[in-house]
Amino acid sequence: MDSRLNKDLENEGYDVLYPLAEEMAPPPRKMRLSPINQRRLQNFKANKRGYWSLWIFLVLFTLAMFAEFLTNDRPILAVYKGEVLAPVFVDYPEEKFGGFLAVTDYRDPFIQDEINANGWMLWPPVRYSYRTVNNEIPVPAPAPPSWMMDKQERCQRYPLGADDPNCVIGNWNWLGTDDQGRDVLARLVYGFRISVLFGLALTVASSVIGVAAGAVQGYYGGWVDLLFQRFIEVWTAIPTLYLILIVSSVLIPGFWTLFTILLAFSWVALVGVVRAEFLRGRNFEYISAARALGVSNGVIMWRHLLPNAMVATLTFMPFILNGSISTLTALDFLGFGLPPGSASLGELLAQGKNNLQAPWLGITGFIVISLMLSLLIFIGEAVRDAFDPRKSLA
């Protein structure tokens, strides 16, 4: 329609919409965000607390994902007799360096001397992994953080005392050790990683199942809805915690065992919300319009109804995420969680409780868990703000 025609229509009292300048050429559609998503991004950024929390969390998460490069009991890179080795990735047998163990213990002074004499090695900033026992702690475990002691005291157990080549900052226990002489910082980093990964995986999986189940119930209604709802009522009546206790007395609970058991019960959290949104939404006129066009049920649910349910889902998402993380922590605390020896925040808290004379255990665990849960809630709040239809469609 050209502009002359627009003028004519306008003179006749028609409401005419003039194109904006950038609309004259159709925009390259995949390249930029749609206007709604742009507004959502703006709303997200407008929530400063959530925006900064996201960045802090991303930094922490990225660091934790590369935990092996940050805190490890083996060098990142070593050159031995002209050969470049990557002990982070490969388990070299000790006989390669003249020892006899199946896996090299790089913390052994004999191996260190051997490698340093025939090449060099690059250590990560902290020379402990989550299960490395520090045999040189100056006091009986749990040992306080290294910065609370002077150099003489700190290195008194090394063969050469303060002059020992291993008396370096890389061997500090920045946050002390636990009651088995393992470095707390290393266990924190690995524990943070597994908690977040477990939480995210459980949230994503339970949301997918929950949204799908809620969508089917809400959209079809009737008998499907009735039977499904009664099933869920029976299902949620099973106490999850006792079930896990029973299962863990039979099986050794690992990451995937816990994941499966918790998933079996956590998916119901979203069903009610999504079902309600679909029940409401299926009577909207644009749903009838889509049905009249012959659009299939699956496409209607996916394209027309799901976006409506997303706001409610996203509102719940941070709570489900935090719920998953704290369930795992609680199980670890009780000793029914991840297998013994795994890095876990819950186990750290349990140690803190058992060793009140070593406050660095409990305080560290508390600070890290509360920081993580708060960051995730703040991010969730900002995401919810961004998807709030009253804000993004106003």
Add this chain to the structure above:
Amino acid sequence: MTNKPLLSVQDLAVAFTQGGKQTTAVDGVSFEIDNGETVALVGESGSGKSVSALSVLKLLPYPAASHPSGEIVFDGNNLLSASDTDMRKVRGNRISMIFQEPMTSLNPLHTVEKQVAEILKIHRGMSDTAARERVLELLTQVGIREPETRLSSYPHQLSGGQRQRVMIAMALANEPDLLIADEPTTALDVTVQAQILQLLKDLQAERGMAMLFITHDLGIVRKFADRVCVMTEGKIVEQGSVEEIFSKPQHAYTKHLLAAEPKGDPPQTDLDKPIVVEADDLKVWFPIKRGFLRRTVDYVKAVDGIDIKVRQGQTLGIVGESGSGKTTLGLALLRMISSNGRISFNGQDIQQNSWKEMRPLRRDMQIVFQDPFGALSPRMSVSDIVGEGLLVHFPNISAEERDRRVAKALEEVGLDASTRFRYPHEFSGGQRQRISIARAMVLEPKFVMLDEPTSALDMSVQAQVVDLLRDLQKAHGLAYLFISHDLKVVRALANEVVVMRQGKVVEAGSSDQIFDAPQSDYTKALMAAAFRLETASVSGVISE
């Protein structure tokens, strides 16, 4: 005192602040209301008429709303500077208000007695027994039959008209000097509308109260108001007596508004045209189930044995009040809901088709819905909305071809095709209805069901949409099933009309015959209410 107006609004402005931006909704409005006078504020949606009226009672969402200028003097007091305590003494006592939506303006958890008595207890401190007597008196006045039995009713047990009567009873409880009625009849059926208007008129004459009447319906204004203020874009562009405004409109907008009635002639009836849709003895019965075993004890007969034929290039109008089964009939014809009876489409029997077998036929039968805001998914761009049907029925065409067809359909309904990447909320109501029409037209259907496509639109936009629909029909030889309670629009579009009531056909025939020489009493009453706003006393119609 005698020559002072009861309410005087001078240079009133209302601004809304949202997200740091200020928008002016009302800009320098001045009008006066004398004792016993009815002043109508007329304008289209968004013109600021409701906001002006709400500011009289200071019912706007302060502090988001503010008044940069103006004063509202009621009986010598400036209400804009009055304190909240003083305002509460005025609200519901000296000035009271009736709202548009009778469904939501009554509290669903309180009985009629409690709601009406509340206002008496607050302002007059009446005792329970005294209030009860007064409530009975009021309910009788507003024409509710057997008020004693209605005292303990909850709002959901009342019909729309009865609810609006209860609202009026509440408004009149303290014998106010000024009654503000904000579109009090818009949500009601035509026959009920005529009754409510008559009731308001009678009560006003009886009590000598002044009335500020807000409406978009010029027919109501002409019949009931003494003076008119025409509002557009937050300003009063013209005010004067009803005779002046209607006979000698000065401002271009008033002229435009007066000329905006749906005009034009429906297509000629031509019995040689092939029948597109035909139904014999169509029935849609919803079972009522009772008891422990949910046995079906009775049926709600929404559509009860209807025969209709729609021919190519012709329009069949379905007329009736809400609940008469018009929309159910239309949906059943398109096999959107299950029904009994023969339905044929293009000579093919489709009653037994499964949902899957219907899918290829959906291309040829389309629906345009009533609510232009609800019928478009807010999260899809216009191009996606219009192109969705193409994805289903022409899955093999390229993205460019689809885009071309979408653009063509949008231009056909009078929208600029370059706006197709915008989202529905960026369009006005009329434009959205055009998008809905484009969505139906892009598939080049043979039959379109139009379910009240104009009733949510402003008068002048209604006329445009009617013109558009008629042009499209001419260009493509479309068969329309036009469902509406608005008889003026039906008259402009339909060449045949079926009058429905309680699921049955009351009268059917050519539109000239139905409109000019209605046979049945019900049709006569409907015509009187719709065109002359009169309450014809026909048995069964005055059932409120």
